[in-house]
Amino acid sequence: MKAVVYKGSHQVAVESVEDSRIEAPGDAVVRITSTAICGSDLHMYDGRTDIAPGTVLGHENMGVVEAVGPGVTSIKVGDRVVLPFNIGCGFCYNCLRGFSSDCLTVNQAAPHAAYGYANMGPFRGGQAEHLRVPYADYNCLKLPGTPGDEHEDDFVLLADIWPTGWHGTELAGVVPGSTVAVYGAGPVGVMAVYSAVLRGASEVYCIDRVPGRLEKARQAGGIPINIDDGDPVEQVMQMRRDSGLQGALRPGEDKMGGVMHGVEAVGFQARSDADASQENPVQPLEDLIRLVNPTGQIGIVGVYPAQDPDGVDEAAKQGRYQISLGQAFTKGLRIGMGQAPVKRYNEYLRDLIIVGRAKPSFVISHRLPLDAAPDAYKNFDARGSEYTKVILKPEMAAAS
Numbered sequence: 001m002k003a004v005v006y007k008g009s010h011q012v013a014v015e016s017v018e019d020s021r022i023e024a025p026g027d028a029v030v031r032i033t034s035t036a037i038c039g040s041d042l043h044m045y046d047g048r049t050d051i052a053p054g055t056v057l058g059h060e061n062m063g064v065v066e067a068v069g070p071g072v073t074s075i076k077v078g079d080r081v082v083l084p085f086n087i088g089c090g091f092c093y094n095c096l097r098g099f100s101s102d103c104l105t106v107n108q109a110a111p112h113a114a115y116g117y118a119n120m121g122p123f124r125g126g127q128a129e130h131l132r133v134p135y136a137d138y139n140c141l142k143l144p145g146t147p148g149d150e151h152e153d154d155f156v157l158l159a160d161i162w163p164t165g166w167h168g169t170e171l172a173g174v175v176p177g178s179t180v181a182v183y184g185a186g187p188v189g190v191m192a193v194y195s196a197v198l199r200g201a202s203e204v205y206c207i208d209r210v211p212g213r214l215e216k217a218r219q220a221g222g223i224p225i226n227i228d229d230g231d232p233v234e235q236v237m238q239m240r241r242d243s244g245l246q247g248a249l250r251p252g253e254d255k256m257g258g259v260m261h262g263v264e265a266v267g268f269q270a271r272s273d274a275d276a277s278q279e280n281p282v283q284p285l286e287d288l289i290r291l292v293n294p295t296g297q298i299g300i301v302g303v304y305p306a307q308d309p310d311g312v313d314e315a316a317k318q319g320r321y322q323i324s325l326g327q328a329f330t331k332g333l334r335i336g337m338g339q340a341p342v343k344r345y346n347e348y349l350r351d352l353i354i355v356g357r358a359k360p361s362f363v364i365s366h367r368l369p370l371d372a373a374p375d376a377y378k379n380f381d382a383r384g385s386e387y388t389k390v391i392l393k394p395e396m397a398a399a400s
């Protein structure tokens with residue numbers, strides 16, 4: 001079968017690899033109809049992980065079940081399914097408590113597993129014609145309709161970025177009426193804005209410096225804040241001072257001039273506010289510690305790895321980052337972080353799509369055949385205005 005293969009820093013190729021097949025009784029093989037490129041893939045593409053050359057990439061996958069092992073009971077050939085990027089067993093201590101992101105049995109080396117990803121086990125990715133899905137009963141989410149219908153591009157976002165954006169708002173404790181700041185207007189940040197709006201937030205600010213991405217955040221219902229227009233924390237505080245809510249303040253509430261809830265959707269490759277040519281992995285977090293009010297909450301879904309060969313300093317190379325913990329403690333902030341347990345949310349978010357209350361596919365800019373992957377990676381890696389989210393379609397004919 002054809003698949004997108006990691007070749008080395010800034011290099012992927014579409015190659016013929018061995019077909020996916022049933023390897024264990026609980027497996028399914030899925031024919032891929034849509035598979036997305038993720039900001040997380042860019043960490044590998046940028047050479048910031050120890051992913052082995054030759055690995056088939058792709059953890060945001062959906063398609064149609066083509067074969068099932070003898071132990072599969074609830075999924076059958078022909079079912080249309082989307083797969084959470086994390087692979088769980090369904091029976092371990094963590095899976096049973098809803099932490100499918102931290103399955104204890106699927107990956108021998110660590111308490112988490114995913115398709116085609118560094119340090120997440122031996123599983124191949126789905127940027128390919130077919131994908132092997134372990135523990136298919138647990139990992140396949142059934143979908144109505146037929147491939148290529150009006151929900152195809154909404155459903156594929158259930159594999160990762162929408163549940164991940166939702167998880168950011170969950171960790172940040174967003175409820176109706178909340179004031180929220182989301183750092184990053186990449187696909188995950190835009191989905192966090194969208195989720196906050198769906199959860200009934202009153203004001204949702206989104207901070208980035210790329211106009212086309214901020215425009216997607218605006219389409220999601222957010223208020224765009226461009227870092228290049230000045231200190232984003234000050235910009236949000238100024239807007240909050242001007243907002244109608246300020247007329248309702250009680251004594252002392254002027255100390256609450258920021259927002260109550262923050263989402264970090266940038267990760268360790270964050271840029272400095274002062275100089276976009278420089279990385280500052282803690283810039284969004286430092287901003288959020290300033291911006292979130294005393295007693296507020298922050299959810300970190302941007303990735304911070306345990307090792308980064310190109311880290312900005314010796315500490316960062318070992319996954320140690322200096323943040324203003326004292327200020328965070330003094331403010332009594334609650335901070336949550338980690339991989340999104342996609343399976344905890346995907347079913348409910350799917351139903352919002354089916355009944356027409358949500359249509360997250362507005363974030364997608366490109367739908368391309370598998371052969372276009374090398375260019376698509378290069379263009380998405382520029383993190384510019386135009387390539388806001390790319391979906392690969394293995395069954396789409398390559399442009400001749």
Ligand SMILES: NC(=O)c1ccc[n+]([C@@H]2O[C@H](COP(=O)([O-])OP(=O)(O)OC[C@H]3O[C@@H](n4cnc5c(N)ncnc54)[C@H](O)[C@@H]3O)[C@@H](O)[C@H]2O)c1
Pocket residue numbers: 038039040041042043160161164183184185186187188189207208209210213227265266267268269270271272273283284300301302303338339340383
């Ligand atoms: N926790 C999870 O389960 C999970 C799942 C998917 C993705 N992620 C991670 O989420 C992060 C975002 O993913 P994405 O696909 O949106 O990536 P992306 O790289 O496309 O987007 C990142 C955005 O952050 C912006 N940015 C850079 N520095 C900034 C700063 N200082 N302040 C505000 N914005 C800044 C960039 O301009 C860019 O638009 C990545 O680290 C990715 O690995 C985590």
Ligand SMILES: [Zn+2]
Pocket residue numbers: 037038039040041059060085160161
């Ligand atoms: Zn992803």
Ligand SMILES: [Zn+2]
Pocket residue numbers: 088089090091092093094095096102103104105106
């Ligand atoms: Zn498990």
